[in-house]
Amino acid sequence: xxxxxxxxxxxxxxxxxxxxxxxxxxxxxxxxxxxxxxxxxxxxxxxxxxxxxxxxxxxxxxxxxxxxxxxxxxxxxxxxxxxxxxxxxxxxxxxxxxxxxxxxxxxxxxxxxxxxxxxxxxxxxxxxxxxxxxxxxxxxxxxxxxxxxxxxxxxxxxxxxxxxxxxxxxxxxxxxxxxxxxxxxxxxxxxxxxxxxxxxxxxxxxxxxxxxxxxxxxxxxxxxxxxxxxxxxxxxxxxxxxxxxxxxxxxxxxxxxxxxxxxxxxxxxxxxxxxxxxxxxxxxxxxxxx
Numbered sequence: 001x002x003x004x005x006x007x008x009x010x011x012x013x014x015x016x017x018x019x020x021x022x023x024x025x026x027x028x029x030x031x032x033x034x035x036x037x038x039x040x041x042x043x044x045x046x047x048x049x050x051x052x053x054x055x056x057x058x059x060x061x062x063x064x065x066x067x068x069x070x071x072x073x074x075x076x077x078x079x080x081x082x083x084x085x086x087x088x089x090x091x092x093x094x095x096x097x098x099x100x101x102x103x104x105x106x107x108x109x110x111x112x113x114x115x116x117x118x119x120x121x122x123x124x125x126x127x128x129x130x131x132x133x134x135x136x137x138x139x140x141x142x143x144x145x146x147x148x149x150x151x152x153x154x155x156x157x158x159x160x161x162x163x164x165x166x167x168x169x170x171x172x173x174x175x176x177x178x179x180x181x182x183x184x185x186x187x188x189x190x191x192x193x194x195x196x197x198x199x200x201x202x203x204x205x206x207x208x209x210x211x212x213x214x215x216x217x218x219x220x221x222x223x224x225x226x227x228x229x230x231x232x233x234x235x236x237x238x239x240x241x242x243x244x245x246x247x248x249x250x251x252x253x254x255x256x257x258x259x260x261x262x263x264x265x266x267x268x269x270x271x272x273x274x275x276x277x278x279x280x281x282x283x284x285x286x287x288x289x290x
Contacts, residue, residue, distance in 0.1 A: 017086070018045060024082060026072065036193045038191050039063065041063075055189075084147065106232075110170070111158075117259060168192070171189065172187060172188065180222070182216035185221045207266060
């Protein structure tokens with residue numbers, strides 16, 4: 001009965017607990033509200049992983065007009081911060097800002113190389129994951145818990161070894177409060193239009209399509225979170241990039257691990273060079289290492 005009551009409470013708050021990625025910082029510099037970001041007016045989720053809306057939203061959640069034509073310059077290796085809020089016209093003292101606490105789940109970021117980051121056709125692109133954060137098993141806290149504690153901000157690093165040029169940055173929250181059946185998980189994502197400068201181009205990351213990277217039967221998408229979890233598998237395997245220290249919050253581990261990895265020039269699986277236990281927290285390390 002405890003599981004039922006927790007689920008009911010989560011669903012009761014879900015109607016007013018949505019969220020929108022609406023601001024990007026580059027090396028700590030605020031780029032401005034909705035600058036270079038395709039964000040909808042409505043803060044609702046996507047629930048169908050086979051829909052084209054899973055790519056950059058839009059579609060059933062039409063974009064705020066006019067859609068920004070800005071393309072944000074981002075140096076390769078830069079630290080970027082995505083900022084989320086419940087609504088575009090965020091009100092003070094909103095208890096569900098940036099997102100309701102019941103909406104626990106992972107946070108993920110992808111890049112896709114494009115010719116023109118302002119092109120509204122996002123079908124057929126190839127995406128590679130650059131960041132993920134999920135469940136910390138030791139204290140059962142989620143990436144969304146850390147997002148709320150950080151007032152809607154998530155910080156991660158742009159790889160230094162990829163090609164320069166224009167990209168779409170797909171930044172996503174997956175809320176799992178109703179994910180015991182499919183469709184049930186709620187996907188919140190927006191895409192930022194960026195121009196990466198100074199990339200070495202020495203690595204070609206493995207890519208996945210959207211839709212196609214996620215499936216309704218994935219254990220990270222169809223899951224009952226109202227229990228003590230010994231592991232959690234974030235959808236789509238993470239292949240660390242470059243030869244920098246990269247933290248991946250792989251939830252099957254009981255502690256974070258640091259790996260020094262490099263991608264194959266053919267975009268195959270990375271060659272693991274070193275793996276060792278660390279006491280660093282992933283998010284603290286990313287902030288202090290750039």
